[in-house]
Amino acid sequence: MADPSAAVAAAVADSRARIVAALIRITGDWTLAEDCAQEALTLAVERWPVDGVPANPGGWLMTVARNRATDVLRRASVERRKLRELASLPDPEPMEEVEVVDDRLRLIFTCCHPALALEARVALTLRTICGVPTGDIARAFLVSESTMTRRLTRAKTKITNAGIPYAVPSGPALEERLPGVLGVLYLLFTRGYDADGEPAFADEAIRLARLLVELLPEPEVYGLLALCLLQHSRRAARRDADGNLLVLDKQDRSRWDHGAIAEGLTVLAKARGGPYSLQARIAACHATAPDAAATDWPAIARWYDDLARLQPTPVIALNRAVAHGYAHGPVAGLALLDQAMAGGALDSYPLAIAAQADLTARNGNPVHAAALFRQAANLIDVESERRALLDRARELDQD
Known part of the structure; x- marks a missing residue:
């Protein structure tokens, strides 16, 4: 039995x-x-x-x-x-039956409808599609269970009262709506993959991405699934025995999930062109390098050039600067970082300051770099990330 x-x-x-x-x-x-x-x-x-x-x-x-x-x-x-x-x-x-498959796709597009607030879309997806208990969702959003229950009820009521169609868009409307659906799934993934995130959320995002590939095999859907698989493959190696975060070049690559990497590369072969596909190609460069020294940083820098043209956001500009700093030297990276920070959007962003610290250290100024790492640490709320930045500052103090 x-x-x-x-x-x-x-x-x-x-x-x-x-x-x-x-x-x-x-x-x-x-x-x-x-x-x-x-x-x-x-x-x-x-x-x-x-x-x-x-x-x-x-x-x-x-x-x-x-x-x-x-x-x-x-x-x-x-x-x-x-x-x-x-x-x-x-x-x-x-x-x-085809009708049942269509129903699941309808449900995904309805939960991710742009008329709902982004946080409501993520919560509704977790509750309705994934079946995650309301209490678990509430803890992830740092609110009480009763508050989350009210939010979910309001979202469902809005779907009914606003006449949000329980349907999959077609033609140009599908092209317009699909990025929003993929964005919800990727936000769900990052809520599970972040340093202190809930791993089950990342697992659910991957499961839903696989379902979406089955129901809607579009190139950028493959790109999202490949990106999630390749990033998630490193989860087990992201912390040391004491629970401290490890940067990529200090991770034990034998602990990476090589089955997930192989699946991610297979899926990536069916992706092309879009922002998730480009990010997946960057993740693939990291995943396929036998060690940190073998990472193909020039290729990563080129992919970021393409991504920046497609999505010219401050965070992508920041990551592009870091990639060029490793591909072409810290001076080139700092120059691009100055451009990225010129608009002021990254002034208080701790990861931008941490990137500046890393490039500054590699450019031969450990004292200033240590001060920047401490400045970034003071802006971080996640304790594990804060400790990691302070550890980098202490390392530089000893140089």
Whole structure:
């Protein structure tokens, strides 16, 4: 007999979003869809250890959730049309109909609709598509669970009241909306990949990126998935035994996830042109170098040149300056960094000051560099990053 706990976990990962998406399409009620899906999962936890895991766990869950929705709607005397639609659904054996796949894509685009605030898009994606408990989302956003519950309720209400379509855009509208969807997924990834982030969020972002590649195999979708895989491959090596952050050139590369790197490179072969694809190519240069000294910095600098033309933001200009500093020497890097900081947008950005410190140290001025590292540390809120910057300053003090 299959392990019921493992079967429930697998069914949640594979089927939850499908069930929620299908019930939202039919009932138009987000809360009802989520509640019925959760009740089906709870019943599976109770029944499967006793009755055994069904041959088609996803179909079993869909049937239970659909029946529960039918009961709720009937008791509430909701429109007969919706009841007829629910009653006419065939038993999902297997759950691979085109309509179900379309539902999941609809759900992604609705949760990531630009009419919602960016933070609401991320939270709604975590709750509705990924099934992350509201309490966990609240902790990640540094708010109470009740506050996050209200935010999620407001987002769902806005979708209903504003008439936000539960649909996938087409043609030029798809081209306009897709970058916003990818941006939400990448922000979700970074919330898990950051120094003190929640790793499960990064895992969910990768899972959703894989799903999006399956449903919408566009070149820039491949680029996002490749970028997430290549960056995430380094997670296990980012800290030493004491929990201190390690910069890239001090990481033990044998601890990198080489399976994720191989997958990322395979996915990257299908990407082209867009900002995520360019960032993935930069990540690939790091991932494929056998050691820090072998990193192809000239190639990285060229990719950043292309990226800066495509997205001329201050942070990309900062990263371009660092890349040129390693490719062509610290003087070249400092010159570009001066240009990037000229507008004032990076004046209080700690990573810009840390980059200036690193280039200054490599240019032979350790005293000034140490002072800059301390200045950057004073602007950092994340304790692990603050310690890393202060450690760099102490190292320079001893030189």
